[in-house]
Amino acid sequence: MNIQIHSLKFDADKKLLDFVHQKVEKLAQFGEDIVHVEVCLRIDKDQAKGNKVCEIKLDMSGKPLFARRQCKTFEEATDSAIDALKRQITKHKQKKRGV
Structure with a gap:
């Protein structure tokens, strides 16, 4: 599985990059046929929900x-x-099996 992590409008520290990488690697447990993962971290202007x-x-x-x-x-x-991707992977696998 190829993992790319991009941080836009800020410089991500190693701790954050390691955290994201570790979480993404756990997705391999749910889908063995994952080829490529691209993560984009950015800061948004909307403060109401949070800006990350x-x-x-x-x-x-x-x-x-x-x-x-x-x-x-x-x-x-x-x-x-x-968590959202785990649900999507599970749904995809169920559809593939015909359940």
């Missing part, structure tokens, strides 16, 4: 998946986006 945004694009064989979450911290946004 995590977007994750995941390429599985046959179907690209995407999750975008906005929270007060990058860690919260990453956790939330990963």
